[in-house]
Amino acid sequence: MGVDEVGAGGSHAPALRVTAKETVAEGVVALELAHPDGARLPDWTPGAHIDLILPGGLTRQYSLCGDRWDAYRYRVGVLREPDGRGGSAYVHDRLRVGDSVGVGGPRNNFPLVPSDNYLFIAGGIGITPLMPMLHQADLLGAEWSLVYGGRHRGSMAFLGELARYGDRVHVVPEDERGRPDLDTWLGEPRDDVRVYCCGPPGLLDAVDTACATWPAPALRTERFTARQQESQVRDAPFEVVLARRGTTVTVTPGVSVLDAVRTAHVDVLSSCMRGTCGTCATGVLDGVVDHRDSLLTDDERAAGDCMFPCVSRSRGDRLVLDL
């Protein structure tokens, strides 16, 4: 009774516990994450990702591929990347059940729009954001099919789970059947079908080309590689200057900017405490924000003049806020 939701207590980037780690295909592990106190996790929608914040402040984004009706567990699938930037190697080689890991988000840049008809196209690890979409399309009684390409069966995650969808799912291992013939799968342009594609750049480009004559709203893609840029999270304290009052507070790791500001007896209204409701919006006069909310668009993030201090932080030594 009464265990608080992540974030509601005001801490930023809560540490979740790895409760299961399983190899689900060659070079792919699925991690299950839960709150150490068994609390609810923030809600999410299909297509959403979370940031895993690994030791040293390295962050990587992974699509949620579990069941949103289970509010207590997140699942992500992690491919070991051979050209080995630190994130995936750490998850594969070092991270163990029982370890804690910082989590940011969830945030969704790849939402499932309503339709009576979907065509899902996955390449390799690109299956992860599509997994909850398939479930949802099924729940809604939509017509849908999935084309899932990969190098060979052993390298393709979640084939077992996908089996329950029967012949809606077309598994196309390259060593058996070559690459999927996209033109055949896509057929004639239709304005009542939504095409969702996630996978390697080559696949996305091919789908872009094949859909060139489709009406604009039809195609939705997620460029995994583009948004999986690793970035460094600051793990040292920083200063927040409250410009209207001329005071400065220090924000240490593990304390939110909002809580730090409140220690200076400055009232900043808040509500959700996890970057979704917009109540704590605060003007930024100087400094570079590490945005963790799910409200601002990428452009608004880049503009850097507004932040949500319940979750967002600083990249540099100093932020100047309009408070």
Add this chain to the structure above:
Amino acid sequence: MTETLSPTAARSGAPVPVIDTDPFGRQQLEDPFPLEVALREAGPLVYLSAHDIYAMARYEHVYAGLRDWQSFQSGAGVGLSNFRIRKPWRQLSAVVEADPPQHDAPRRVLADLLGPRAQRRLRTEWTAVAEEMVDGLLAARAGAGVEFDAVSMLAKAYPLRVFPDALGIPEAGRENLLPFSDFLLNAFGPRNDLVAASAPRARELSEWVSAHCEREALAEGGFGAQIWSAADRGEITVQQAPQVVRSLFAAGVNTTVHALAAVLHALATHPEQWQRLRAEPGLARVAFDEAVRWASPVQTFFRTATGDTRVGDAVVPDGAKVLMFLGAANRDPRRWADPDVFDVSRDPSGHLGFGFGIHQCVGQNIARLEAECLLTALAERVAAIEIAGPPRRRLNNTLRSWDSVPVRVWPA
């Protein structure tokens, strides 16, 4: 805090206290506080025999219940009628009465539309309108005390000007907005005399609103037109577009009117709080949220249990309607120090006046912007405000609202 049990286990739940008072009775609507105290004291979960429903009134449980959309759904209606077992007799809201996954797309479109960008765009204009409106009222008799009805001259006049403009609907017919929403919010309760009183015009009002949810009726650049653009981009379906526009007709004006009435009434009855606000106009947003906590203009909403669900030691049976008392939670002494005191120096963060969880008010920052513009304009211009005559309540099954709050103000 809630967990789903099998039907057999459910029977082992602790006995649920029974209260037979009708929360929608005239006396309760006039003065909800005695019942709210009784509900909170009775336990985390109470059975209300008058309507065969369950209720939660303690902050902890209302908060947790509102977040737990998996166990407490909105899709069977957020009013008393249970549309899981009864055929809907009214049109369900495509937003507030939709569960995931249907809820996702309309919610996302509205959150984007009403988010930080819109607030930045509207602030300058809404500030100017507020200043002009307050100046107009004060000009009537500069120097002396000025008397007017704060509900009709400010709480109604201001949102009825800025919101329909932002929505993009014509001047003609705006007088239908409040009666339409009054009817909808009454209809979440039982079919009592309040529903009967607003029923005769219901069809006509609903048709007026429907006509103004169509693309052709909505001015370019407004919220309504932007919802249609979202449909053109495929973010919602073309069938959903008018329903999403409709949600703004239903939820966007009446709520704000009565929240503004609440904050004006609170400030007029607490002169020392007015002076605090005057000294620090930056408190306008906090003062508004404190009034939303203290007065809870939206008092209640229903949920429906999706399975046998534990609340405290008791169990809500599958399919039962559960009345969430936002107002009672906002004055729960377990959560708030001196909950019955209106105090702009407290931090009202975390109040449930806008709901919580996936259905939490998507327009809350629009409401706050309206309040901030109006209260700031007043604080800069009005030295003192007091009640000039007996305020009159307006009863509604969901809203706690004022019909009239006569005030006297002294220009600064």
